[in-house]
Amino acid sequence: MMRVIMLSPPGAGKGTHSKWLAQQTGAEHISSGELLRSEVASGSDVGRQVAAYTARGDLVPDELIFSILVPIVVAAVRETGGYVLDGFPRTMPQALRAAEIGVEFSLTSNAVIYLTAPQDELVSRLLDRAQREGRDDDTLEVIRHRLAVFAAETAPLVDYYRGRGILLELSTDRPEAEVRADLQGWLESRGLMPSAAASSADDADAAG
Ligand code: AMP
Secondary structure (H helix, E strand, O other): OEEEEOOOOOOOOOOHHHHHHHHHHOOEEEHHHHHHHHHHHHHOOHHHHHHHHHHHOOOOOOHHHHHHHHOOOOOOOOHHHOOOEEEEEEOOHHHHHHHHHHOOOOOOEEEEEEEEOOHHHHHHHHHHHHHHHHOOOOHHHHHHHHHHHHHHOOOOOHHHHEEEEEEEEOOOOOOOOHHHHHHHHHHOOOOOOOOOOOOOOOOOOOOO
């Protein structure tokens, strides 16, 4: 079963492609950002702590992230056999600890998809999304900060996973159907996706 990490800067399409992969394979889509947003929306104490970071575009501390995510990932593997991790891990300490937990619970990732697009394209997609979804971290200032945080904290994970031989790098600066076809071909070639799976989603480009 597919246990994949979607690694990409904000706006490169990880939300869109994660949803599609989960639909195609039955693996559970786990979005750290969505989980954090619902925690904030619940008005809990944890939600208030989280909001102080997310509103600025800063990363939420690792302890908080692990306490929210680990039970969900363990349950997803038990129930579906796989996962599409959208937005986690996002720092080297998160990646190293996730790898240890993966060994401990037999849920090690077997693929990492690194989605890329030019910076100005990322910014314009996120500003478009702001019109549609009204996320409070999709303002120009916070977007720029999130991109800088990605470059400083998350980009080092690319070489780490490339070194483990499980990384596919894909440009999303082209029609979504082409990206999906490449994604599917690579996952099929690794035995992580059934070849019969055909896409029925539309071709609209989307941020995420
Ligand atoms: P996203 O929806 O993936 O763009 O995430 C929205 C925000 O949630 C990020 O800007 C961070 O503040 C926070 N966040 C999401 N995932 C993580 C993570 N793995 N570690 C720390 N903060 C995170």
